[in-house]
Amino acid sequence: MTEDFQFTLQATDGMARRGQIDTPRGEIRTPAFMPVGTAGTVKALYPEQVRETGADILLGNTYHLMLRPGAERVARLGGLHDFMDWQRPILTDSGGFQVMSLSKLRKLNEDGVTFKSHIDGSAHTLTPERSIEIQKLLDSDIIMQLDECVALPAEYAELERAMELSIRWAERSKKAFDDAKGRALFGIVQGGDNSELRARSARGLIDIGFDGYSVGGLAVGEPQEVMFKVLEDITPHLPVEKPRYLMGVGKPDDLLGAVGRGIDMFDCVHPTRAGRHGHAYTRFGVINLKNARHKDDPRPLDETSPNPTARRFSRAYLHHLVRCEEILAAMILSQINLSYYQELMAGMRSAIEDTRFDDHCAAIREGWARGDLPTIE
Amino acid sequence: MTEDFQFTLQATDGMARRGQIDTPRGEIRTPAFMPVGTAGTVKALYPEQVRETGADILLGNTYHLMLRPGAERVARLGGLHDFMDWQRPILTDSGGFQVMSLSKLRKLNEDGVTFKSHIDGSAHTLTPERSIEIQKLLDSDIIMQLDECVALPAEYAELERAMELSIRWAERSKKAFDDAKGRALFGIVQGGDNSELRARSARGLIDIGFDGYSVGGLAVGEPQEVMFKVLEDITPHLPVEKPRYLMGVGKPDDLLGAVGRGIDMFDCVHPTRAGRHGHAYTRFGVINLKNARHKDDPRPLDETSPNPTARRFSRAYLHHLVRCEEILAAMILSQINLSYYQELMAGMRSAIEDTRFDDHCAAIREGWARGDLPTIE
Numbered sequence: 001m002t003e004d005f006q007f008t009l010q011a012t013d014g015m016a017r018r019g020q021i022d023t024p025r026g027e028i029r030t031p032a033f034m035p036v037g038t039a040g041t042v043k044a045l046y047p048e049q050v051r052e053t054g055a056d057i058l059l060g061n062t063y064h065l066m067l068r069p070g071a072e073r074v075a076r077l078g079g080l081h082d083f084m085d086w087q088r089p090i091l092t093d094s095g096g097f098q099v100m101s102l103s104k105l106r107k108l109n110e111d112g113v114t115f116k117s118h119i120d121g122s123a124h125t126l127t128p129e130r131s132i133e134i135q136k137l138l139d140s141d142i143i144m145q146l147d148e149c150v151a152l153p154a155e156y157a158e159l160e161r162a163m164e165l166s167i168r169w170a171e172r173s174k175k176a177f178d179d180a181k182g183r184a185l186f187g188i189v190q191g192g193d194n195s196e197l198r199a200r201s202a203r204g205l206i207d208i209g210f211d212g213y214s215v216g217g218l219a220v221g222e223p224q225e226v227m228f229k230v231l232e233d234i235t236p237h238l239p240v241e242k243p244r245y246l247m248g249v250g251k252p253d254d255l256l257g258a259v260g261r262g263i264d265m266f267d268c269v270h271p272t273r274a275g276r277h278g279h280a281y282t283r284f285g286v287i288n289l290k291n292a293r294h295k296d297d298p299r300p301l302d303e304t305s306p307n308p309t310a311r312r313f314s315r316a317y318l319h320h321l322v323r324c325e326e327i328l329a330a331m332i333l334s335q336i337n338l339s340y341y342q343e344l345m346a347g348m349r350s351a352i353e354d355t356r357f358d359d360h361c362a363a364i365r366e367g368w369a370r371g372d373l374p375t376i377e
Numbered sequence: 378m379t380e381d382f383q384f385t386l387q388a389t390d391g392m393a394r395r396g397q398i399d400t401p402r403g404e405i406r407t408p409a410f411m412p413v414g415t416a417g418t419v420k421a422l423y424p425e426q427v428r429e430t431g432a433d434i435l436l437g438n439t440y441h442l443m444l445r446p447g448a449e450r451v452a453r454l455g456g457l458h459d460f461m462d463w464q465r466p467i468l469t470d471s472g473g474f475q476v477m478s479l480s481k482l483r484k485l486n487e488d489g490v491t492f493k494s495h496i497d498g499s500a501h502t503l504t505p506e507r508s509i510e511i512q513k514l515l516d517s518d519i520i521m522q523l524d525e526c527v528a529l530p531a532e533y534a535e536l537e538r539a540m541e542l543s544i545r546w547a548e549r550s551k552k553a554f555d556d557a558k559g560r561a562l563f564g565i566v567q568g569g570d571n572s573e574l575r576a577r578s579a580r581g582l583i584d585i586g587f588d589g590y591s592v593g594g595l596a597v598g599e600p601q602e603v604m605f606k607v608l609e610d611i612t613p614h615l616p617v618e619k620p621r622y623l624m625g626v627g628k629p630d631d632l633l634g635a636v637g638r639g640i641d642m643f644d645c646v647h648p649t650r651a652g653r654h655g656h657a658y659t660r661f662g663v664i665n666l667k668n669a670r671h672k673d674d675p676r677p678l679d680e681t682s683p684n685p686t687a688r689r690f691s692r693a694y695l696h697h698l699v700r701c702e703e704i705l706a707a708m709i710l711s712q713i714n715l716s717y718y719q720e721l722m723a724g725m726r727s728a729i730e731d732t733r734f735d736d737h738c739a740a741i742r743e744g745w746a747r748g749d750l751p752t753i754e
Contacts (some may be wrong), residue, residue, distance in 0.1 A: 040697060044704040069672065069697045077675055077693050086691060170631060295446065298454055312462060316454050320446045327421040374717055 005141075005184040005211055007243045011353050013204055015235065018352035021243055023141050024182040025081070025089045027058040030243060030264040033255065033345045034091060035272065035338050040066045040084045041076075043272050044327070044334040047086040053307075053335065054342030057089040057141075059267040062134055063098030063377075066124065067117050071137040079139030091142035091267070093247070094131045094173075094188075097149050097216070108148065110165070124353040128172040136180060143180075144214060147188040152222040159192035166190045166216075168351035174208050184211035186245060192217055193226050193234040202237040212243040215263070219249045228257050235262035252281060253368070256361045259348050271341050275333030279321035281340040282310065285368040289333070293375050294319035307339040346370040382518075382561040382588055384620045388730050392612065392639040400518050401559040402458070405433040407620060407641040408725055410632065410718045411468060412649065416441045417451075417461045418562035420649050421704070421711040424463040430684075430712065431719030434466040434518075436644040439511055440475030443501065444494050448514040456517070468519035468644070470518055470624070471508045471550075471565075474526050474593070485525065487542070490580030507550040513557060520557075521591060522550035524565040529599040536569035543567045543593075544581040544700035551585050563622060569594055570603050572610040579614040589620040596626045605634050612639035629658060629721055630745070633738045636725050648718050652710035655699035658717040659687065663744040666710070669715035670752050671693045684716040 003024055011018040021028040035042045035050055038061045042050045050058060060080055065071060077083050080090055096113065099106055103115035112127030131146040139376040147166040150159055166321050170187045187205035191197030205213060215234060218227045231246070238244055245265035255266055271281060278290045282302045287294075297315040305311055309332060321329035344364070351360035379403055388395040398405040412419045412427055415438045427435060437457055437511040454460050457467055473490065476483055478530050480492035481500075485503060489504030508523040527536055547564045554562040564582035568574030583592060590608045592611060595604045608623070615621055622642035632643055650659060655667045659679045664671075674692035682688055686709060698706035721741070728737030 037704060039701045040694070041703050041705040044708070046705070046708070068701060069693070073673060073693070076673065077691060083656070083691070083694050083697075296450060296453065314454060315458070316446070316450070317460050320460075322444060324416045326416060326418050326705055327707055328418040331421070331423070331708070362751070 004182060006258060007212070007241065009241065011355075013352045013355045013357040014260065016259050016348070016352045016357045017262060017263060017264055018349050019243065021089075023089045023184070025087065025141055026056065028089060028265075029253065029345075029347055029349060031255075031259045031348055032056060032265050033341045034059045034265065034267040035341075036061070036267055036269045037084065037086070037090075038269070039068065040080065042334075042338070043276065044119045044330040045272075045338070047084060047113045049335060050086070050338065053338040055088075055338065057091060058086060060090050060092045060138060060140065061098060062092050062095035062131060062138070065138060066095060066126075066134050067119055067122075071134040075137040075139070079137075081139060089141040090138075090243075092135045092138055092140035092144065094144040094146040095126050095134070096131070096146045097248070100124060104116060110168075112146070112256075128169040129176040132173055132176040132185075136183075140183065142184045142186060142212070143177065144186050145170045145188055145210075147190055147216055149190065149217045149220065150192055151220050152192055152217070152226070154192055155174065156194060156197075159190075159194055159197050162192040163197050163201045167201065167208075170205055170210075171208055174210070186210055186212040186214045188214040188216040188247070189234060189238075193222060193230055195230070198230060198234045199237050204232060206239060210242070212265075213238050214245040214247050216247050218246065219254075224254060224257070227254070227257065227270075228241060228261060231258055231261040231263065238262075252341070253365070255341075255344060256348070256364065260357065260361065271337035275337045276330045278329065278333065279337075280310075280318070280333050281337045282372075283340075283364070283367045284370070284372045287372055288321045289315065289318045289329075291319075297376055299376070301336065305339075306339075306343060307336060310336050310339065381407045381559060384589070384618065386617065388732075390729045390732045390734040391637065393636050393725070393729045393734045394639060394641055395726050396620065396641060396737065400466045400561070401574055402464065402518055405466055406722075406726060408632075408729075409433060409642050411436045411642065411644040412715050412718075413438070413646045414461065414463070414467075416704075417457065417634065419711075419715070420653065421707040422649075422715070424461060426712060427463070427715065428465065430715040431723060432715065434468060435463060437469045437515060437517065438465050438475060439469050439472035439508060439515070440479065442469075442515060443472060443503075443511050444496055444499075448511040452514040452516070456514075458516060459672055465727055466518040467515075468642075469512045469517035469521065471517055471521040471523040472503050472511070473523045475510070476503060476623070477526060487545075489523070492574065499672075505546040509550055509553040509562075513560075517560065519561045519563060519589070520554065521563050522547045522565055522587075524567055524593055526567065526594045527569055528597050529569055529594070529603070531569055532680045533537075533571060533574075536567075536571055536574055539576050540567040540569075540578045544578065544585075548585055551587070563587055563589040563591045565591040565593040565624070566611060568595045568613075570599060570607055572607070573634070575607060575611045576614050579611060583616060587619070589642075590615050591622040591623060591624050593624050595623065596631075601631060601634070605638060608635055608638040610638065615639075618666070629718070630742070632718075632721060633725070633741065637734065637738065648714035649711045652712075652714045653707045655706065655710065656714075657687075657695070657710050658714045659749075660717075660741075660744045661747070661749045664696045664749055666692065666699045666706075668696075674753055676750065676753070678713065682716075683720060684713060687713050687716065704743040
């Protein structure tokens with residue numbers, strides 16, 4: 001245990017990095033995938049089940065938590081870790097992304113953004129200062145600056161305006177953060193799909209100085225190759241000795257590609273959301289358990305999985321639970337997907353240590369390309 | 378472990394009975410509460426969590442399972458125990474009750490009942506013989522005869538007709554059951570709220586001879602005192618050396634009253650359904666966690682509960698999860714309610730052994746009457 005936040009780069013393989021973040025609440029092995037606990041729960045799992053999948057850290061959403069149950073209330077109740085009984089590190093976003101995607105009647109100016117809650121229509125304001133305050137009230141370990149995220153495709157002028165505003169907000173965020181002991185503050189690189197704007201954004205943030213650098217404004221509708229191109233352009237501009245976090249990404253293949261381009265941290269609702277919709281992630285790729293091909297199949301999802309839950313129940317049983325919309329289906333498949341994601345991260349970490357990252361990723365992709373087991377006749 | 382089904386009466390206190398049922402799949406301590414696993418899952422719990430609450434046996438619904446995934450399919454997949462990975466005893470109902478309450482266009486005659494599925498409108502037939510066959514395909518340990526259950530209030534002639542039909546179906550069920558090794562067959566006493574019909578029903582069933590006797594046709598809309606009166610009238614007519622099962626009952630206070638009138642076994646969806654609706658059963662009575670009084674309350678539901686989950690999370694957190702309709706709310710509250718029900722059964726079993734059953738029940742009821750903790754100011 002450390003009293004302060006620190007990142008150690010332990011190994012590299014090409015652009016891929018193996019490292020560790022130490023925080024007062026425990027270490028985070030990178031590359032790391034952070035399950036999303038939107039409203040103070042990773043949906044359909046107890047906190048200890050999240051930990052058992054291999055997660056070192058989870059993400060909480062400032063937007064959701066400020067609306068319900070409210071940041072001051074969480075603080076009175078001892079902070080988010082005690083509230084949800086997750087005692088390991090928590091990263092919180094700034095709330096800005098969800099304001100743009102979920103709220104109504106939002107209005108953005110130099111000071112910040114005002115909006116109406118998607119739950120009850122109540123009016124709220126987020127400024128860089130208030131976002132930091134909320135994240136401190138939640139007792140977050142890794143805090144994000146407020147930024148403005150623009151959906152792609154977008155015009156240069158619009159990308160530039162939002163990127164420059166985000167840098168001014170980064171400066172105000174840093175001031176409000178005030179080097180809070182044991183916590184980290186990350187700046188967020190913006191600039192859309194424009195390399196020059198991304199580079200300017202990175203330089204601006206590095207001048208201010210952050211504990212880590214997030215890449216925002218991706219996974220907002222652009223093709224995977226655009227995202228990868230932006231990462232290739234941007235990571236050489238980021239300090240080697242700080243962690244890099246690609247926000248809101250992604251599917252398993254996105255994770256392989258982004259780690260290969262120098263990213264250390266990820267979060268995404270996809271594995272739990274897919275689980276609630278009857279999809280299972282496995283070494284065979286994604287399996288749709290709603291499909292009638294599974295209804296008489298006595299085989300488990302993957303009999304060689306290191307995850308006991310993926311070996312335990314027959315595909316026929318999982319198909320049945322999904323068809324009946326049973327809560328247990330969401331519980332099992334969310335667990336299986338988060339476990340698979342963590343297995344993927346652990347595999348990449350080992351491969352980087354052994355400088356066999358490219359071969360490892362090729363083998364993983366080959367498994368996905370082969371696809372699922374043949375149907376039993 | 379025994380190779381056959383047997384019931385041992387170990388102690389009595391007034392009419393209350395403490396016993397044990399031995400089956401090839403394990404023992405059942407009575408009085409016993411059986412959680413309901415309608416469609417091959419006790420909703421929102423893993424099987425091992427159900428066991429950890431203290432359940433020795435669970436109930437599966439023939440009606441639901443015959444429609445989805447189908448009894449022959451469950452048999453091909455190794456039976457219901459393997460299908461859902463619950464290796465302890467399972468009791469199945471006959472399907473008759475759900476045909477009456479859930480299906481459409483049902484038509485009953487001497488032979489059996491034809492109906493259309495509430496899921497897809499497909500046509501099905503249940504006869505006494507087919508119901509036994511389905512329950513054997515499911516690999517049920519305790520099988521129920523098909524009966525006709527009449528909603529109360531009802532005319533004497535209607536109650537008599539259904540009771541007499543149920544006895545003829547009991548005879549056919551016994552023949553179809555054919556003393557299946559290691560399994561038990563229970564007859565079902567009908568006759569509504571009429572003592573004479575109930576007594577005739579019991580005599581008719583005893584003449585046929587069953588491994589246990591269920592009391593059906595209660596908890597169908599009648600006041601609690603009517604149910605208790607029927608139990609007082611009927612249990613003296615039932616053989617002392619066979620277990621007695623009150624079907625579909627009930628709330629905690631119903632369980633105390635029915636055990637005090639000589640009942641050994643219960644099942645009810647109430648604890649899990651109430652959990653999914655934000656209600657928690659505790660020694661303070663039932664607590665509605667949707668209520669705003671909990672929103673700032675840092676106290677657990679019951680800090681002296683033997684169930685760690687009831688001591689773990691704050692009321693404020695549970696309130697938040699319920700308000701956000703999070704799956705974790707259903708998971709936690711279903712677990713808490715099933716644990717409380719099992720705690721109640723265990724307490725009654727001890728009290729009967731120590732011949733302090735009435736005092737014990739009075740103390741439990743006193744706790745409920747005092748109500749919940751005062752609100753924090």
